[in-house]
Amino acid sequence: xxxxxxxxxxxxxxxxxxxxxxxxxxxxxxxxxxxxxxxxxxxxxxxxxxxxxxxxxxxxxxxxxxxxxxxxxxxxxxxxxxxxxxxxxxxxxxxxxxxxxxxxxxxxxxxxxxxxxxxxxxxxxxxxxxxxxxxxxxxxxxxxxxxxxxxxxxxxxxxxxxxxxxxxxxxxxxxxxxxxxxxxxxxxxxxxxxxxxxxxxxxxxxxxxxxxxxxxxxxxxxxxxxxxxxxxxxxxxxxxxxxxxxxxxxxxxxxxxxxxxxxxxxxxxxxxxxxxxxxxxxxxxxxxxxxxxxxxxxxxxxxxxxxxxxxxxxxxxxxxxxxxxxxxxxxxxxxxxxxxxxxxxxxxxxxxxxxxxxxxxxxxxxxxxxx
Amino acid sequence: xxxxxxxxxxxxxxxxxxxxxxxxxxxxxxxxxxxxxxxxxxxxxxxxxxxxxxxxxxxxxxxxxxxxxxxxxxxxxxxxxxxxxxxxxxxxxxxxxxxxxxxxxxxxxxxxxxxxxxxxxxxxxxxxxxxxxxxxxxxxxxxxxxxxxxxxxxxxxxxxxxxxxx
Numbered sequence: 001x002x003x004x005x006x007x008x009x010x011x012x013x014x015x016x017x018x019x020x021x022x023x024x025x026x027x028x029x030x031x032x033x034x035x036x037x038x039x040x041x042x043x044x045x046x047x048x049x050x051x052x053x054x055x056x057x058x059x060x061x062x063x064x065x066x067x068x069x070x071x072x073x074x075x076x077x078x079x080x081x082x083x084x085x086x087x088x089x090x091x092x093x094x095x096x097x098x099x100x101x102x103x104x105x106x107x108x109x110x111x112x113x114x115x116x117x118x119x120x121x122x123x124x125x126x127x128x129x130x131x132x133x134x135x136x137x138x139x140x141x142x143x144x145x146x147x148x149x150x151x152x153x154x155x156x157x158x159x160x161x162x163x164x165x166x167x168x169x170x171x172x173x174x175x176x177x178x179x180x181x182x183x184x185x186x187x188x189x190x191x192x193x194x195x196x197x198x199x200x201x202x203x204x205x206x207x208x209x210x211x212x213x214x215x216x217x218x219x220x221x222x223x224x225x226x227x228x229x230x231x232x233x234x235x236x237x238x239x240x241x242x243x244x245x246x247x248x249x250x251x252x253x254x255x256x257x258x259x260x261x262x263x264x265x266x267x268x269x270x271x272x273x274x275x276x277x278x279x280x281x282x283x284x285x286x287x288x289x290x291x292x293x294x295x296x297x298x299x300x301x302x303x304x305x306x307x308x309x310x311x312x313x314x315x316x317x318x319x320x321x322x323x324x325x326x327x328x329x330x331x332x333x334x335x336x337x338x339x340x341x342x343x344x345x346x347x348x349x350x351x352x353x354x355x356x357x358x359x360x361x362x363x364x365x366x367x368x369x370x371x
Numbered sequence: 372x373x374x375x376x377x378x379x380x381x382x383x384x385x386x387x388x389x390x391x392x393x394x395x396x397x398x399x400x401x402x403x404x405x406x407x408x409x410x411x412x413x414x415x416x417x418x419x420x421x422x423x424x425x426x427x428x429x430x431x432x433x434x435x436x437x438x439x440x441x442x443x444x445x446x447x448x449x450x451x452x453x454x455x456x457x458x459x460x461x462x463x464x465x466x467x468x469x470x471x472x473x474x475x476x477x478x479x480x481x482x483x484x485x486x487x488x489x490x491x492x493x494x495x496x497x498x499x500x501x502x503x504x505x506x507x508x509x510x511x512x513x514x515x516x517x518x519x520x521x522x523x524x525x526x527x528x529x530x531x532x533x534x535x536x537x
Contacts, residue, residue, distance in 0.1 A: 047374065048381060069380075121380045128384035135388040142400040149407040154414050168404055188405060189397035197392055221377035225385040229393070286374070 042293045048127045050082040071120040130214035138200045179344035195340040202332035218286035227278035230343040238350040288328045295321045
């Protein structure tokens with residue numbers, strides 16, 4: 001019981017922080033004489049950045065400097081702190097952060113003919129740093145639980161290790177085991193890693209304070225790597241039946257002989273599955289961040305409409321932000337769950353042999369993707 | 372739109388971090404957790420089974436003990452009964468023997484008494500006859516000086532004896 005109240009306490013604190021901190025952090029955009037561009041504001045916060053803004057009002061900012069790593073075609077490798085750009089105001093070593101154009105917000109260099117071009121940019125950006133932090137956190141937590149279990153395996157764990165064990169086993173028993181089928185043991189570690197990786201990053205993304213708040217799983221590069229990992233695992237574990245069904249499916253011969261119509265469709269099908277995984281996770285998390293930011297900006301938009309409206313809208317905004325944060329908490333779990341479930345189902349489908357052909361299908365939770 | 376085009380830098384960091392996380396957790400993290408939970412499950416199952424077995428064993432032992440006790444009690448009762456019976460028989464026998472022995476002793480004693488009595492009577496008779504002969508001798512010596520007297524006397528005496536005997 002005590003553990004639960006502890007969690008509720010944590011949640012409450014966390015929601016409180018969520019609802020309060022944007023008020024102070026986003027003041028920067030309401031400087032006198034400066035209209036708030038909501039679209040810009042949201043896109044800027046959802047996108048990646050070279051420094052990690054912690055707190056500040058536009059004039060005085062506390063940011064965590066992050067290393068910029070570049071490989072230019074002309075001048076080779078560079079490594080320097082992101083503070084050199086002074087929040088994008090100045091150029092350094094011929095590099096600057098583009099303000100306009102298709103490279104907006106990215107580091108570009110200007111070549112001899114005056115064109116902007118991007119160097120190979122391996123900078124440890126806000127998202128990358130958050131990713132590393134989340135990875136470290138996850139490894140520490142899971143290895144801690146594993147060690148605590150290993151030390152005394154015959155005793156039921158209490159406290160955090162107990163909760164984590166229950167969590168791991170619930171995903172293992174209710175998602176992976178029934179979806180993958182027979183040899184689920186081979187894929188369980190991969191799928192569990194996928195689940196907890198996504199879940200950790202989703203949760204960290206919801207915390208607006210320093211080590212969290214980055215829109216990591218709402219970034220297409222991140223979800224792409226996850227989806228590619230699933231794609232590789234699915235197709236490397238494909239059975240003969242699976243490949244036969246793709247390359248020579250049970251359809252009238254004219255659909256496959258002169259023009260391989262069905263095989264083409266099937267091959268595209270294998271690609272669309274991980275593609276859908278990638279887009280679903282990305283869109284859900286990004287949308288969640290956008291909604292929270294949008295609701296927060298309500299306060300600043302309505303400033304010009306008089307204090308009465310502004311005050312009421314502030315209350316409304318805080319209320320809705322809290323509500324959406326709860327929904328986001330749910331989404332954080334559901335999206336990790338759906339990604340894992342579908343990966344497990346795809347692996348299960350790829351493992352099918354003629355001997356046993358259970359009717360595996362995409363189950364209900366699929367529809368949860370729609371917000 | 373830049374949101375939909377993956378950044379090569381982030382791709383690199385993601386591949387790196389996810390790769391490391393996957394390697395570490397899928398090799399040293401989750402398999403251990405799953406294995407340990409499995410171990411514990413097996414242990415609990417085994418414990419339950421052995422507990423059940425022990426309970427059955429205990430019940431069996433209890434039952435055996437009870438049967439044993441009941442049997443012993445029955446046997447004890449039987450032995451007791453037998454003993455009482457034997458005791459009765461023995462006592463009866465002893466009594467009989469004692470009676471026989473006593474009878475024998477009594478008979479022997481009576482015989483002896485009779486024999487002794489006979490002997491005593493005989494010795495008394497001898498004594499008496501010797502005394503009477505002595506007396507008679509002395510008396511006769513005084514009185515019977517002649518043969519005739521002697522003869523008369525003898526006859527008379529014999530008659531008397533005859534009469535007394537008959």
